[in-house]
C-alpha cells in the first residue's frame with residue numbers, strides 16, 4: 102500500500118461525522134467561546150488593568166485589555182484544537198472504538214487521523230470566529246483585517262491539533278494527558294507573550310518564547326486584530342507551518358504504531 | 363489463478379497466514395478458502411486466533427507472512443476496493459454512541475461514499491429488516507444488547523456487501539435475541555450472500571455453517587462440513603456413563619472404543635453402529651447411561667481439550 106494511496110477526499114466524511122455530532126449540541130458548543138472572552142475581558146479590564154496600567158508593545162502604548170484580547174483568541178485556538186485531538190479523539194479511539202469501525206470501511210488510518218486533526222482546526226476556527234465577534238463588540242478589533250484571524254485559527258488549529266494527536270498516539274491512558282497539559286500547554290499559555298510582552302524579558306526567556314508555537318500565533322493574532330506585531334509575520338507563519346508539518350508526520354506515525362496491530 | 367479445477371475465483375483465499383505479536387504466534391500457518399455463496403465457520407476457544415485472522419481478511423492487521431486474497435485481489439494493494447465490497451460485524455460493539463440509530467447507518471454509508479438517496483433507502487430497508495424502525499431516533503446507548511447487535515449487523519450490510527464477516531455475532535445475547543439473529547443470518551445466506559462467521563457456540567455453527575474449520579492456538583485442527591466432522595470425530599451416537607464401573611472401562615479398552623475418561627464420567631463415541639449400543643445397554647447400563655446423538659460440541663471438546671481457557 103503506497104503512502105500516497107492512503108490519502109483521499111473520503112477523509113471529509115470523517116470530518117463530517119464530527120460536525121454532525123457538534124451540531125447536535127451546537128448551543129452548548131457556542132456558549133463557551135462566547136462567554137470565555139467576556140469573563141476574561143471583564144476580569145482583566147475591570148480588575149487587573151488597574152494594577153498594570155498600560156502596556157508598551159511594539160513601540161506603542163496599549164491598554165491592557167487591548168493587549169491581551171488577541172492573545173485570548175490565540176490561546177482559545179490552541180485549547181480548542183488541542184483538547185479535541187487529545188481528550189475527544191482519545192475517547193473516540195479508545196472507549197468508543199469509533200476508529201476501529203471506520204477501519205473496516207474504505208477509510209485508511211491516515212484519513213481518519215487527518216480528518217480528526219482537520220476537525221480540531223475547524224473547532225479552533227469556530228471558536229475564534231465567535232470570540233472575535235465578542236471582542237469586536239468591545240471595539241478592540243480593526244475590521245475587516247481582523248478577519249484574518251479565521252485562517253490563522255485554521256493554521257494554529259492544525260499545529261496544535263497535530264501535536265495533540267501525537268500525544269494521543271503515545272499516551273497510554275486518558276488521565277495521563279495531565280502530563281502534556283502541565284508540561285506543554287500551561288507553560289505555553291503563560292509564557293508566550295500572552296499576558297505580558299516578551300520584549301521586556303531577559304534574553305533567555307525571549308529565546309524560549311520564540312520557540313513556542315503559541316508565541317507566533319499570538320503575534321499573528323495581534324497583527325490581524327490591531328495591525329501591530331513585534332516580530333516578523335513571515336517567520337511566524339513559516340514556523341507554524343513547519344511545526345504543523347512535523348507534528349502531523351509524528352502524529353500519523355504514532356497512531357499507526359498504536360492502532361495497527 | 364493457477365487453479366484450473368475451479369472455474370470461479372474464491373471469495374477469500376488465505377495461504378499460510380502467520381501473525382506474530384513479538385515472540386507470540388497468534389495465527390500459525392492458516393490456509394483456507396471460502397467460495398462464493400458459502401457460509402463458512404471459524405470455530406475455536408477464546409484466544410484461538412479467530413479475531414486476529416479475521417482482521418487480516420479486511421486489511422486491519424498486516425500479515426506477518428503468507429498471502430491473503432479477497433475477491434481475487436491482494437489485500438496489500440486492493441484493501442480499499444476489498445473493504446468497499448465487504449461488511450464487517452466486529453466482536454465488540456463499535457457503534458457510534460454520539461449518534462442516533464439512523465445516523466449510525468447514514469454516516470457509515472458515507473464512509474463507503476454511497477450517494478445520499480441510496481444511503482437513505484438502504485438504511486430504511488435495513489432498519490425495517492432488523493426491526494429497529496421504532497428506534498431510529500434513539501441513541502445507541504439506549505438500545506438493548508440484542509438491538510445493538512442487530513444494528514451492528516444492519517450497519518455491516520449498508521454497502522450491500524458481497525461478503526459479510528461476523529465475529530462472534532451472538533456472544534452475550536439472550537436465547538431469544540440469538541435465535542432472531544440466526545434466523546436473519548439464515549435468510550441472508552439463502553439470498554446467496556457469502557458469509558464468514560466465528561463462534562464458540564457449536565449449536566450456532568452446526569445450524570448455520572456449510573463448512574467450517576476448528577482452530578486452536580492459531581492452527582487449523584480440522585476442516586469439513588458439520589455433519590462429516592460429527593460423524594468422523596463423535597460417531598453416530600454418544601453414550602455417557604456416570605460413575606462407570608471398572609468392567610466397562612475394561613470393555614472400552616479391549617474393544618478399542620473411542621472415548622474420553624473424565625473420572626466420574628465416561629464418554630464413549632460410537633462409530634460402530636447400533637450393535638454396540640445394544641451391547642452397552644444390555645451389559646453396563648442399569649440406570650446411569652445417557653444415549654444421545656453426537657454433536658459438534660463433542661467434536662470441539664475432543665479436539666481442543668477440556669482444559670479451561672483464560
Ligand SMILES: Nc1ncnc2c1ncn2[C@@H]1O[C@H](COP(=O)(O)OP(=O)(O)O)[C@@H](O)[C@H]1O
Nearest residue numbers: 362383388406407408409410411412413414415
Ligand atoms: N495486539 C495484540 N498484541 C499481543 N497479543 C495479541 C494481540 N491481539 C491478540 N493477541 C493475542 O493473540 C491471541 C489470539 O487472540 P484473538 O485473535 O483475539 O483470539 P479469539 O478471537 O480467537 O478469541 C490471544 O492470545 C491474544 O491475547
Ligand SMILES: [Mg+2]
Nearest residue numbers: 412413414453
Ligand atoms: Mg475474538
